[in-house]
Amino acid sequence: MKRKSILAIASLSLLFLLPQVAQANEMSQKVQEQTQKIEKLQKEVVTINDKQTAVKEEIEAFDTRAVTLENELATLHTEKTMGEEEVKIQKNRLAALEKMALLQAYSQVTTVTDNSIENQEERIESVTEELALVEAEIAATMATIETEETTKIEKMAEQSSLAKSVEKMEAKIVKEEQTMERLKVEEAAAKKAVEKAEAEKKAEAARLERTGFISPLTRSYSISSGFGQRVDPTGYSGTGHDGIDMPGSAGEAILAARYGTVVEAGFHASAGNYAIVKHDNGYYTYYMHMTENFVSVGQTLETGQQIGTMGTTGNSTGVHLHFGIATGVWSGFVNPTSFI
Numbered sequence: 473m474k475r476k477s478i479l480a481i482a483s484l485s486l487l488f489l490l491p492q493v494a495q496a497n498e499m500s501q502k503v504q505e506q507t508q509k510i511e512k513l514q515k516e517v518v519t520i521n522d523k524q525t526a527v528k529e530e531i532e533a534f535d536t537r538a539v540t541l542e543n544e545l546a547t548l549h550t551e552k553t554m555g556e557e558e559v560k561i562q563k564n565r566l567a568a569l570e571k572m573a574l575l576q577a578y579s580q581v582t583t584v585t586d587n588s589i590e591n592q593e594e595r596i597e598s599v600t601e602e603l604a605l606v607e608a609e610i611a612a613t614m615a616t617i618e619t620e621e622t623t624k625i626e627k628m629a630e631q632s633s634l635a636k637s638v639e640k641m642e643a644k645i646v647k648e649e650q651t652m653e654r655l656k657v658e659e660a661a662a663k664k665a666v667e668k669a670e671a672e673k674k675a676e677a678a679r680l681e682r683t684g685f686i687s688p689l690t691r692s693y694s695i696s697s698g699f700g701q702r703v704d705p706t707g708y709s710g711t712g713h714d715g716i717d718m719p720g721s722a723g724e725a726i727l728a729a730r731y732g733t734v735v736e737a738g739f740h741a742s743a744g745n746y747a748i749v750k751h752d753n754g755y756y757t758y759y760m761h762m763t764e765n766f767v768s769v770g771q772t773l774e775t776g777q778q779i780g781t782m783g784t785t786g787n788s789t790g791v792h793l794h795f796g797i798a799t800g801v802w803s804g805f806v807n808p809t810s811f812i
């Protein structure tokens with residue numbers, strides 16, 4: 473019961489500590505941020521398009537008003553022509569009256585009075601005034617048309633500038649969406665890496681359940697020198713190689729293959745920086761040639777806890793971990809490959 477719960481906690485903490493999980497979370501965060509960025513840009517485009525629609529409507533209103541004003545102007549021009557005709561007619565009439573008055577002075581045959589000449593002059597004055605009013609109205613209407621046309625040109629410039637900025641924004645969105653595609657691919661890859669790492673850790677947990685040990689490395693390993701294959705270079709276990717050599721890179725993490733207590737830790741001319749851990753299942757595990765040793769005698773370790781970093785200290789010709797399993801301290805070595 474107790475062992476089971478410790479194993480469960482150990483495998484749980486292993487999953488929690490996976491660097492792939494952190495990386496996948498970071499990628500998901502980035503995708504989310506990118507989504508928000510694109511949404512914001514799309515909202516901006518909608519705003520600009522709304523503005524553009526409003527300006528277009530204004531321009532259309534200008535066009536409608538221009539037609540009305542042109543019609544008004546045509547009417548005014550007709551009125552003006554008629555007014556000018558009227559002035560001409562009335563002036564002719566006045567000339568006729570004046571001629572008749574002159575004739576009257578000689579012959580006294582007609583009944584033209586000063587009064588009727590005065591009336592005619594007043595009529596001409598009134599018609600001329602009306603004509604002046606029509607002309608003023610024409611000038612005002614033309615000024616209005618000119619002003620409206622200037623404003624319309626400004627509005628059209630505004631509209632074209634808005635259209636240009638929409639184009640720019642849309643190009644930006646396309647670019648951001650491309651970034652998004654890339655991020656999604658990266659996110660998918662990161663998720664796959666998590667799946668793979670989780671599967672590996674599950675296999676590791678299953679192995680721990682079955683054999684009592686996990687691999688001392690965070691990855692699948694190869695063996696450059698197997699158990700019992702050669703004359704031992706360390707001088708400790710007689711004629712055979714008392715563990716397995718796992719090549720790797722300097723600084724790589726070395727993990728406790730099972731929870732236990734450190735019984736030896738230090739430096740030895742042959743083993744280099746090394747540690748021996750005693751386990752509750754009757755076995756000891758050995759870790760040698762480390763660059764750094766993170767543990768000390770008496771320390772209790774959890775399964776998968778880092779013991780040190782891989783190196784080539786002591787009697788070693790290259791970076792590797794010498795990993796051993798034994799039933800005693802420097803005695804009873806067994807082949808680790810049947811455990812991990």
Ligand SMILES: [Zn+2]
Pocket residue numbers: 697713715716717794795
């Ligand atoms: Zn070795």
